[in-house]
Amino acid sequence: MASEKPLVAVTCTAPVNIAVIKYWGKRDEELILPINSSLSVTLHQDQLKTTTTAAISKDFTEDQIWINGRKEDIGQPRIQACLRQIRHLARKQRSGEEEEDPLPLSPSYKVHIASVNNFPTAAGLASSAAGYACLAYTLARVYGVESDLSEVARRGSGSACRSLYGGFVEWQMGEQADGKDSVARQVAPESHWPELRVLILVVSAEKKLTGSTVGMQTSVETSPLLRFRAEAVVPARMAEMIHYVKERNFEGFGQLTMKDSNQFHATCLDTFPPISYLNDTSRHIIHLVHRFNAHHGQTKVAYTFDAGPNAVIFTLDDTVAEFVAAVKHCFPPESNGDKFLKGLPVGPAPLSDELKAALGMDPTPGGIKYIIATQVGPGPQMLDQPHAHLLGPDGLPKPVA
């Protein structure tokens, strides 16, 4: 196995995205078509990213995949759906062009895939979106596919299609039964709102959570409120949110982000048996944000929660330091004082007695494990340097440095 093989390898990275208008519920489980459109912010890959190498060779005898250094089952239906779809697109494209360039190689060549996240899975961040976006993007590059990748990524994980672009991204639910119009598109690029900042408050996790795939399926089947939300509430909210993003209106953006997070969790609670992703620490963070804003007389920070207790906070650069100081006041870091803040540097800030009084909360030591400070970022990237490859010339994962 140590002999070198004539292989073509491509390595790409893809970002995590955080929805501000939430996706919850499928109208087609097989094609992964949603019951409503959604809108997300792409986070910067300096802090959070998936890196994937795909290598193809006529000498490979089977498809294989390694995730975070561990061999995984390539037969997983969602991985298979992505592979099938990308090969289908490659064949379609090949049939329409002259065969001159070295890429694309034959779509029938087997592929080796290695993928790693630069953030712990335990952080409860939606790693599947970055993972499947990266898989779709990397496979497209290695097989030379140039068409829209929404469907490839979506078949892996619905929200993954939103990680195919940087900045502010809309996933249009579409109307067609075959899902061809259920695609992601960029609403505004990452440079559009340079002051926007994102703080991920990683909450001390509970053990068992309802997975989002099963959760949203149960919600669709049992929650009367979810269907109403999808049909009667979200369409207007999508238009409103796009407007706020385009205008860089933080007041509107922040308020609607919080309302939509709350409504998503409300439909989870209306599910039977009910689903609760928020815990007491999440509720204290919600309380803190509303008190902080009330003290300032305007929406200076906004929260959103996905299918877990972690809070994602949006704010502007001039408010980060004060809000982080408020978080530290309410959730004093336990042992890891120096590792409490990760990502972008955050300066210290004094906390006025008036603000402390306005927060009016008993401190909950250790309620928040750490904070990741980040910002809006670009979409997937292809890395040029061969040393970035996660697979060696033999097509097997390189030993971890």
Added chain:
Amino acid sequence: MASEKPLVAVTCTAPVNIAVIKYWGKRDEELILPINSSLSVTLHQDQLKTTTTAAISKDFTEDQIWINGRKEDIGQPRIQACLRQIRHLARKQRSGEEEEDPLPLSPSYKVHIASVNNFPTAAGLASSAAGYACLAYTLARVYGVESDLSEVARRGSGSACRSLYGGFVEWQMGEQADGKDSVARQVAPESHWPELRVLILVVSAEKKLTGSTVGMQTSVETSPLLRFRAEAVVPARMAEMIHYVKERNFEGFGQLTMKDSNQFHATCLDTFPPISYLNDTSRHIIHLVHRFNAHHGQTKVAYTFDAGPNAVIFTLDDTVAEFVAAVKHCFPPESNGDKFLKGLPVGPAPLSDELKAALGMDPTPGGIKYIIATQVGPGPQMLDQPHAHLLGPDGLPKPVA
């Protein structure tokens, strides 16, 4: 003040009620008219009741009220609304009959009122429903009013009108602008379903909660889901619940009770800023109930939560002991082991290893402070014994024995 006065005193008791189809939101704040009908179970007064004495005399110079032994402001708008309404009804009735009986005395006579609960306010139980039902019922007796008291009680606290009857009680929302058809009526008497039992799980309380008056007002103003619930979900649920009660169908009754509690809390979460009455202990109780039922393959227990973290559990007499054992297993009582169970006697029960495994929860010691075991009970009662009066012959509160 020690001289005896020619006064007429009446003492009555009234029950607490627990809604299984929830009331949340008013269409008229002044008249206290709801945006949807609701249905409740009246709890037995052996465990939970309000006792009220009202005395009237031509010698009294002003209306006065004492609650739980403390002089309170009689000028409170809701107390005033009840007083005004009862005197209005007394005058109306008087004008239509001969003046021969000693009662009713003149509606213009001033009244002294004393009221006590036999349960701590700190228990977080809806004392206002029992309190205003008792006030309405006692004032009606002392002023000789014989008409329907729904409006009098409702003007004090909406859900109080449901405490005017025993058993299973419906509050019909009504359609008229003046609220004349927004009345309570008995769906089935307290004797209808003798096996039904009620357990109140008093949860270690948080400090600040959004009061229900302010909370429901904010919900009506900000929650898109609440209006949909009131208009599109509740009407069918009311009919369904009445059917289950009449049929004594615990499976249906229990499932719908849980769904409606969850939906009420979902609309609270959809309120802006969001309202959270459930805490982590409440969520663990919900989890416990679903696991308990799943283990038995049927709905043997059901939870409902009002505007606070306490759970009210419905079950049948043959399941009480096993469920209480399961509660003790998951929430081991702290110091007060002998005072953990109040109310109706509950025998010990073994907990099978299978059930323990099925619950699959880490114990949370002290999460539940105590349990009150009770059952369905009758409506308000007039007490005949003069020694039951809370006011002495001088019209002032008797010293507490």
